[in-house]
Amino acid sequence: MKIPTLALTMIALSAATTIAVASRPAVPPLTLADLVGHMESNYPGEVVAIQFDGAGDKRPHYHVDMRFPESGLASLDIDAVTLAMASRDVVPLTAGSATLADAAALIATQIPGQVIVAELDAFQGAAPHYDVDVRLPHGAVARLKVDPATLQIAWRNPAIVDE
Numbered sequence: 001m002k003i004p005t006l007a008l009t010m011i012a013l014s015a016a017t018t019i020a021v022a023s024r025p026a027v028p029p030l031t032l033a034d035l036v037g038h039m040e041s042n043y044p045g046e047v048v049a050i051q052f053d054g055a056g057d058k059r060p061h062y063h064v065d066m067r068f069p070e071s072g073l074a075s076l077d078i079d080a081v082t083l084a085m086a087s088r089d090v091v092p093l094t095a096g097s098a099t100l101a102d103a104a105a106l107i108a109t110q111i112p113g114q115v116i117v118a119e120l121d122a123f124q125g126a127a128p129h130y131d132v133d134v135r136l137p138h139g140a141v142a143r144l145k146v147d148p149a150t151l152q153i154a155w156r157n158p159a160i161v162d163e
């Protein structure tokens with residue numbers, strides 16, 4: 001008699017925890033203006049460039065370039081919710097890696113459409129790769145990444161966007 005009661009109690013507690021977690025609202029990302037204000041009021045520098053990155057391959061974050069009077073320019077990634085900071089110093093590619101032109105040409109042979117963006121993403125915290133966007137014949141944009149060492153193609157998140 002005690003085991004069924006214990007089992008029902010455990011199930012009820014588990015369900016209550018699940019409902020409480022599910023109903024907790026997600027914390028929205030800080031707005032661009034709020035982040036600029038935060039950075040400039042907490043650090044002795046000026047934000048000279050900022051871009052929101054909510055691509056989904058990482059947590060929503062901002063790419064921030066900040067000029068400091070004493071030390072010059074710092075390139076940072078700032079988590080849009082927690083404000084955790086990481087340096088965006090460029091990680092060098094290994095010898096023999098594919099070039100940006102190689103990656104764009106490879107994508108052009110594999111995906112029908114027009115390559116509209118190709119850039120190296122080689123900042124600390126992620127393996128260096130090329131981000132390549134292709135405007136598909138029906139107008140949407142395919143978002144891919146290419147490993148410069150292996151030339152393997154993978155989808156970024158979201159993989160297809162309507163623009």
